[in-house]
Amino acid sequence: MRLSKVSFRYRRRDPLVIEDADARLAPGDVIELTGVNGAGKSTLLRLLAGLARPTTGTIADRPPVVGFAPDRFPASQPFTVTAYLRHMSRVRGGGRWEPWIERLNMGHLLATPLADLSKGSAHKVGLAQALMAEPGLLILDEPFAGLDADTREALPSIATEVAGRGGVVIASDHQGGMRGLPGLRHWSMVDGHLKEGTAAPLPAATAQATTQATAQATATAAHATVAVTLPARELRGFLARMREEGFQAREVETAAAQNEETR
Numbered sequence: 001m002r003l004s005k006v007s008f009r010y011r012r013r014d015p016l017v018i019e020d021a022d023a024r025l026a027p028g029d030v031i032e033l034t035g036v037n038g039a040g041k042s043t044l045l046r047l048l049a050g051l052a053r054p055t056t057g058t059i060a061d062r063p064p065v066v067g068f069a070p071d072r073f074p075a076s077q078p079f080t081v082t083a084y085l086r087h088m089s090r091v092r093g094g095g096r097w098e099p100w101i102e103r104l105n106m107g108h109l110l111a112t113p114l115a116d117l118s119k120g121s122a123h124k125v126g127l128a129q130a131l132m133a134e135p136g137l138l139i140l141d142e143p144f145a146g147l148d149a150d151t152r153e154a155l156p157s158i159a160t161e162v163a164g165r166g167g168v169v170i171a172s173d174h175q176g177g178m179r180g181l182p183g184l185r186h187w188s189m190v191d192g193h194l195k196e197g198t199a200a201p202l203p204a205a206t207a208q209a210t211t212q213a214t215a216q217a218t219a220t221a222a223h224a225t226v227a228v229t230l231p232a233r234e235l236r237g238f239l240a241r242m243r244e245e246g247f248q249a250r251e252v253e254t255a256a257a258q259n260e261e262t263r
């Protein structure tokens, strides 16, 4: 995907928010986008997603499937989480949203109306709808904002997986949540100009948490999956223990108890 001399203003006579942005994105890229408030990050992401068109310049070779998780999920629609994700799956030609329920720790939210979700929970719904169609371009606007620790830690792994199958991931992020991923590219918006360079260092506490999360993500790049069968009543505790120990654990199948005749 290629950006050539992309400039953007919201209205005629407004100043340019983005000026002459040139960039190339290659399959497998994970890009962190930073910049001060109002620098134009969300605007650039909307341009990349195809939700806004450059005022001048061109964006070429956008992957056909784009997943976009906005910074503010529009929670005003009259759906429950399940109804919304089912609807989005139909719109997206059958994307599988169910695996993301476990992965993003949102099983308890399924029956909740979108309007009643907390900010972080609404954000998870936005992530699930972005991920369900296996995007070739995954765009995450402030994905770490408001997320609980488990889900924050899962995000670098998810980005690594999307990139691993040839997708491009770009995330605007003030918290350095992707920092430490091997090969991470760093973009910043400065005075309307897109620059590529080295990431500014993070505050010490954030850096430590980030290193742990990304070490996990890197480790999962080469991983093994095991199946464990256990009594259904022990499932919740087992999954919780595994997750506490840093493993990705999810329920795959629960068989109903057999009755006397079939035993």
Ligand SMILES: Nc1ncnc2c1ncn2[C@@H]1O[C@H](COP(=O)(O)OP(=O)(O)OP(=O)(O)O)[C@@H](O)[C@H]1O
Pocket: 010, 017, 035, 036, 037, 038, 039, 040, 041, 042, 043, 044
């Ligand atoms: N719909 C809009 N109409 C007019 N101006 C807008 C609109 N959306 C954003 N802007 C302006 O464009 C500029 C860039 O905004 P943008 O939201 O892209 O910045 P940002 O870097 O994502 O900010 P933040 O970190 O606060 O989310 C700001 O000056 C903002 O006021």
